[in-house]
Amino acid sequence: MQLTPNFTLAELTASSTARRLGLDNTPPPETVVRLQELADMLQRIRRHLGVPMVITSGYRAPAVNKAVGGVTSSDHQQGSAADFVAPRFGTPAEIARSLAPHVSVLGIGQLIYEHVGGKAWVHVSTRIPVKPANRVITITSRGTQLGIQDG
Numbered sequence: 001m002q003l004t005p006n007f008t009l010a011e012l013t014a015s016s017t018a019r020r021l022g023l024d025n026t027p028p029p030e031t032v033v034r035l036q037e038l039a040d041m042l043q044r045i046r047r048h049l050g051v052p053m054v055i056t057s058g059y060r061a062p063a064v065n066k067a068v069g070g071v072t073s074s075d076h077q078q079g080s081a082a083d084f085v086a087p088r089f090g091t092p093a094e095i096a097r098s099l100a101p102h103v104s105v106l107g108i109g110q111l112i113y114e115h116v117g118g119k120a121w122v123h124v125s126t127r128i129p130v131k132p133a134n135r136v137i138t139i140t141s142r143g144t145q146l147g148i149q150d151g
């Protein structure tokens with residue numbers, strides 16, 4: 001199902017972990033509504049970046065989320081979050097720095113630059129965190145920092 005010009009339901013629910021472990025990653029109807037909102041946000045980000053985005057993780061059914069070690073409060077489990085890279089734009093840090101000043105206008109609830117275990121990606125959620133300071137953060141193996149911190 002095409003959710004927006006550049007994003008499909010299939011790419012927001014694809015999970016190599018689910019496939020490998022034989023887990024069902026089909027979202028329930030109420031989650032599909034949130035995935036539409038997520039796709040709308042991703043489309044605004046796509047227009048801002050001007051290049052294709054590769055979604056590395058979107059919706060995670062509870063069992064899939066558990067298998068990847070995600071926290072139970074994960075916005076991925078709610079269908080509200082996606083991880084992505086966009087190599088034609090730049091590194092995940094460069095993408096996050098480009099998006100950070102525009103979270104409000106792009107309707108990004110939370111923007112996280114994640115750099116863990118030698119891998120880096122951008123996490124975006126439609127949900128605004130309870131603590132406003134957590135809206136734009138960096139997560140590395142050393143912990144969580146406010147803002148986009150690279151290095």
Ligand SMILES: [Zn+2]
Nearest residue numbers: 081082083123
């Ligand atoms: Zn994520």
